[in-house]
Structures are given as C-alpha cells and as structure tokens.
Amino acid sequence: MTMLDETPLLSVERLSRYYGERVGCRDVSFQVYPGEVLAIVGESGSGKTTLLNCISTRLEPSAGSVSYRMRDGAMRDLYRMSEAERRLLMRTDWGFVHQNPADGLRMTVSAGANVGERLMAVGERHYGRIRDTATRWLSRVEIAADRIDDQPRAFSGGMRQRLQIARNLVTGPRLVFMDEPTGGLDVSVQARLLDLLRGLVNDLGLAAIVVTHDLAVARLLSHRMIVMKDGRVVEEGLTDRVLDDPQAPYTQLLVSSILQV
Amino acid sequence: MSAATALGEDLATYNFAYLDEQTKRMIRRAILKAIAIPGYQVPFASREMPMPYGWGTGGVQVTASIIGPQDVLKVIDQGADDTTNAVSIRAFFQKVANVAVTTKTREATIIQTRHRIPEEKLQAGQVLVYQVPIPEPLRFLEPRETETRKMHALEEYGLMHVKLYEDIARHGHIATTYAYPVLVAGRYVMDPSPTPKFDNPKMDMSDALQLFGAGREKRIYAIPPHTRVVSLDFEDHPFEIQSFDEPCALCGAEGVYLDEVILDDRGGRMFVCSDTDHCEDRRAAGHRGHLSPDEAYAGHGKGEGEAAR
Numbered sequence: 001m002t003m004l005d006e007t008p009l010l011s012v013e014r015l016s017r018y019y020g021e022r023v024g025c026r027d028v029s030f031q032v033y034p035g036e037v038l039a040i041v042g043e044s045g046s047g048k049t050t051l052l053n054c055i056s057t058r059l060e061p062s063a064g065s066v067s068y069r070m071r072d073g074a075m076r077d078l079y080r081m082s083e084a085e086r087r088l089l090m091r092t093d094w095g096f097v098h099q100n101p102a103d104g105l106r107m108t109v110s111a112g113a114n115v116g117e118r119l120m121a122v123g124e125r126h127y128g129r130i131r132d133t134a135t136r137w138l139s140r141v142e143i144a145a146d147r148i149d150d151q152p153r154a155f156s157g158g159m160r161q162r163l164q165i166a167r168n169l170v171t172g173p174r175l176v177f178m179d180e181p182t183g184g185l186d187v188s189v190q191a192r193l194l195d196l197l198r199g200l201v202n203d204l205g206l207a208a209i210v211v212t213h214d215l216a217v218a219r220l221l222s223h224r225m226i227v228m229k230d231g232r233v234v235e236e237g238l239t240d241r242v243l244d245d246p247q248a249p250y251t252q253l254l255v256s257s258i259l260q261v
Numbered sequence: 262m263s264a265a266t267a268l269g270e271d272l273a274t275y276n277f278a279y280l281d282e283q284t285k286r287m288i289r290r291a292i293l294k295a296i297a298i299p300g301y302q303v304p305f306a307s308r309e310m311p312m313p314y315g316w317g318t319g320g321v322q323v324t325a326s327i328i329g330p331q332d333v334l335k336v337i338d339q340g341a342d343d344t345t346n347a348v349s350i351r352a353f354f355q356k357v358a359n360v361a362v363t364t365k366t367r368e369a370t371i372i373q374t375r376h377r378i379p380e381e382k383l384q385a386g387q388v389l390v391y392q393v394p395i396p397e398p399l400r401f402l403e404p405r406e407t408e409t410r411k412m413h414a415l416e417e418y419g420l421m422h423v424k425l426y427e428d429i430a431r432h433g434h435i436a437t438t439y440a441y442p443v444l445v446a447g448r449y450v451m452d453p454s455p456t457p458k459f460d461n462p463k464m465d466m467s468d469a470l471q472l473f474g475a476g477r478e479k480r481i482y483a484i485p486p487h488t489r490v491v492s493l494d495f496e497d498h499p500f501e502i503q504s505f506d507e508p509c510a511l512c513g514a515e516g517v518y519l520d521e522v523i524l525d526d527r528g529g530r531m532f533v534c535s536d537t538d539h540c541e542d543r544r545a546a547g548h549r550g551h552l553s554p555d556e557a558y559a560g561h562g563k564g565e566g567e568a569a570r
Contacts, residue, residue, distance in 0.1 A: 087415060106402075112430055113430065116423070127496075127497050149430050149431065191336065242386055
C-alpha cells in the first residue's frame with residue numbers, strides 16, 4: 001500500500017463517555033490516517049462500541065474532542081458542527097456498517113433502492129444513472145444483477161452484509177466505521193466477506209475503523225490496532241506487533257486465549 | 262359573540278360553528294403559522310368531533326375555525342356534492358353555523374374537500390380545505406416521527422425519491438397515482454392528501470388559499486396563494502398526470518378527471534366526471550356525452566349495445 005499521508009484524517013483527543021457513575025470509555029486518544037485501517041479490539045463491555053459511537057457522532061461524548069479533516073483540508077471539531085453538517089458528513093464522506101445488517105438497511109425497499117438512497121440524498125435525480133451505479137456496486141460486492149429488485153428480506157445474512165457495504169460505499173466515502181462486520185456469519189461466508197472488504201479498502205484507499213472482538217479479523221483487515229479493557233486503552237501499535245509480541249498483560253491474555261484449530 | 266347574536270335563535274344550542282372560541286383561536290394560530298411556513302406541518306390540539314376519525318375531522322375543524330356567517334360553503338367528497346360524507350358535513354355546518362351552502366364551485370367562499378380539487382379554476386378569496394388522513398409524506402418509509410421531523414428540518418428528502426425509484430423499478434413508471442408528493446415553495450416536501458396526481462398541477466400558483474387539516478394526526482398545513490408547488494420526479498421519468506381515452510359519458514368533457522361507473526354485471530361501464538358540479542354545469546350549457554339521458558333515449562340501443570359487448 002502507498003505511503004500514509006502525514007496529517008490525520010480523524011483525531012480523537014482524551015475522549016470520555018460516562019453513563020452516570022459507570023464508565024463507557026475514558027481518556028481515549030488516537031489518530032487515523034487516510035487509507036489506514038484501525039482495529040479496536042477488546043472483550044465485551046470494554047467500551048469498544050461506546051467509543052465507536054462517540055467518534056461516529058452517534059453518541060455525544062462526556063468529555064474530549066473528535067476532529068475530522070474535511071475534504072477542503074480543514075480540521076473540524078465534530079461536536080461543534082451543526083447537526084445538518086454532521087448528518088451530511090455521515091451520508092457522504094462516511095460509512096457505517098452495522099453488525100446486524102437490518103440496522104443499516106431498509107428492509108422493505110429493493111436492493112437497488114438501498115444502494116441508490118445515498119445518491120438520491122445528495123441530489124441525484126436521474127433514474128437510469130442511479131440504477132447503473134447500483135448495478136455496478138452490486139456486482140462489486142458479488143450480488144447477482146438480477147437480484148437488484150429484490151428486498152433484502154429475501155437475502156441471506158452474508159448477502160445482506162455485502163449489500164450494506166455497497167450501500168455505504170456508493171458515495172465514495174473516505175472513512176468507514178464497522179461494528180463487528182463479520183459477527184453472526186459462518187466462517188466460509190466470513191472469509192469471503194473479509195476478502196471482499198480487504199479488496200475494497202485497498203482499491204478505494206479507504207480509511208476504516210473496525211470494532212471487533214475477533215483477533216483474526218483484526219489481523220486480516222487492520223494495519224494498526226487499539227486494545228481496550230474497562231474503557232481504557234491498554235495497548236496500541238501495529239497489528240502484527242501487538243499480536244506477535246503483546247506487551248500489556250491483558251493483551252497477552254487475549255492473544256493466548258485464541259482457540260487453535 | 263356578535264355573530265351568534267346576529268343569527269338569533271337558530272343557534273341556541275351550539276356555539277357558532279360548533280367549536281368553542283378558545284379552540285378556534287388555537288386552530289387559527291396554527292393556520293396562521295402554517296400559512297407563514299408553506300408546506301410545514303403545524304401540530305395542533307385536535308378536538309373530538311361528532312364523527313369518526315377518517316371522516317374529515319381535521320377538515321371540519323379547520324372549516325369551523327375560519328367560517329363566518331357570510332360565508333358560502335361547498336363540501337365535496339371524491340369530487341361529488343351528493344355523497345354521504347359531503348351531505349353530512351354540509352348539513353352539519355348548516356345546523357351549527359347556519360351558513361349558506363352551495364354546490365356551485367364559483368359561488369363558494371369555502372370549499373371543504375376530500376380527495377379532489379374542483380375542475381373549475383379557483384378564484385382569489387376562495388379557501389380550499391382538505392381532509393387529510395396521513396399528513397406525513399415520509400411516513401411509510403420512515404416510521405419514527407422524531408426522525409421524519411428531523412428530516413424535514415434538515416431538508417433531507419432523498420428518501421422521498423427512494424419511493425419513486427421503487428415504483429419505477431417495480432412497474433417501469435412512477436405508479437403513485439394519488440397522494441403524490443410535492444415540494445412546496447422550494448422547501449418542504451408535502452403530502453397533498455389522497456387527491457389524484459391529476460390535481461397536483463392545480464395546486465401550483467393557485468389564486469386560492471389551500472388549508473390542510475389532519476384530525477387524528479393533529480397536523481395543519483397550508484399552501485398560501487401564488488406559491489410554487491412542484492411534483493417530485495426523476496429527470497428521465499418526469500411527472501405526468503393521468504389521461505383518459507374517452508370523454509365524460511354524460512357531458513363530453515375532455516381533460517377532466519373521470520370516475521369509472523359499473524353499469525351492469527356484463528362488463529358494461531362508463532366514465533363520468535368525478536366533479537359533479539362541473540358535469541352538471543356543462544350539461545346545463547348544452548354539452549352532451551354519448552350516454553347522456555336525452556341522447557340515450559333518442560338513440561335507444563346504442564348504449565345498451567356497447568354495454569353488452
């Protein structure tokens with residue numbers, strides 16, 4: 001892959017989120033650079049999803065800041081933008097892939113409309129062009145062109161997940177958030193999905209933040225990773241380094257807990 | 262109230278136009294706000310009316326709040342002045358407001374309507390009151406009210422085109438024929454109530470004031486006179502209104518909205534103006550269709566022969 005850009009795309013500074021007395025995540029800081037895939041790993045309840053929701057403007061943090069480099073090059077604090085700007089960002093420059101595809105798809109409209117929705121949201125008003133783009137994207141995520149008018153309800157779990165990915169990538173986002181993208185899929189489908197994701201991330205030069213508890217997924221997809229425990233970052237570094245030579249006791253435990261087949 | 266006293270004993274048992282004055286003030290405030298923000302759905306505290314939801318409780322409340330003793334009221338239901346809903350609402354206002362009623366579009370100052378806009382062009386000073394079942398055009402795409410309000414606020418209307426996209430994908434053309442979404446004054450997307458899309462062009466730059474009342478959903482919205490109302494479409498699938506192959510069977514009118522009437526159980530049918538007043542007017546002026554009574558008597562067998570086919 002090409003040399004990483006020097007200025008970060010997303011910068012998180014001392015981010016904390018409390019649920020009353022309880023800690024969601026505390027004092028988290030990191031940067032994501034263009035074209036880089038960052039994995040956030042940790043056990044259930046370690047604050048991964050809270051962190052992801054905070055940086056993707058889906059949940060307001062209690063303290064700290066998240067800034068994002070807009071297409072014009074200016075760093076903007078996400079929580080000082082207007083809601084309209086944030087939502088525009090979410091549906092153009094960002095993508096969000098949910099663990100459960102039903103959360104990220106419109107289950108009662110056709111696959112083509114699911115992919116086309118973002119195009120229509122940014123003002124595309126030509127049916128033929130929307131349909132062409134949708135067809136192209138479906139083939140890119142390995143969904144047969146003759147399924148374009150079927151509703152995602154009629155799709156298998158793996159197809160739904162791929163459709164969700166197409167729907168998110170159609171506007172050419174620069175940053176994609178993924179929450180357990182392979183959760184709930186069987187291993188052969190997982191492998192194909194990971195293959196696809198790896199290809200797309202490489203081709204499009206996407207930056208991605210992937211939340212997962214599956215270290216194998218992290219190893220395959222990410223360049224760098226953050227290990228979380230009890231809402232704090234316990235270790236951070238290049239993926240291969242963290243997994244091959246874990247420093248923090250918790251990471252060592254995590255790595256040694258991987259089941260061997 | 263002076264109007265009530267002027268009308269005397271007829272009104273002994275009701276406040277003028279049924280609603281109490283405080284309620285009418287509240288509704289008028291909502292109407293004023295709706296006029297100030299064309300196409301925006303203003304919440305209001307909808308009252309129980311002496312009729313079931315879905316029968317025009319919203320329209321009736323709007324009418325009751327704007328009607329005065331000098332007004333002349335016309336009520337139509339699917340274009341007709343003589344259907345149950347229209348007759349009952351007209352009788353209701355005769356009783357509780359003692360106003361003059363008419364079936365003539367041009368004589369009316371207030372026209373309450375369900376599912377049609379009269380064929381005759383409305384004039385400045387007239388008010389068209391629509392009965393609206395579901396005011397939210399995004400409802401069937403996005404069930405959360407919090408979310409649809411946000412979408413209106415932030416002008417996020419991509420979803421509306423998703424619906425039209427689905428139509429084309431499924432039917433090859435935009436198959437929505439009624440409650441066809443419009444963009445009002447370049448800002449708010451609005452549901453024109455279940456009027457056929459045939460009537461959408463009449464809303465654009467109308468000389469009359471158009472008010473919409475949804476009783477169950479508790480929303481009022483409006484299109485002030487001379488406001489741009491554009492029907493949504495795609496560049497390669499432009500908005501089109503319905504067209505009919507034959508003229509009205511009674512008055513011979515073309516370019517009007519027709520109802521299909523089944524004549525017998527052998528497939529006999531005719532198409533007649535849905536706007537009964539318009540049709541009667543034309544017949545009074547001497548226009549005839551191929552099934553108008555006098556002609557049917559004269560050329561006996563013609564209509565029958567067709568019906569038998």
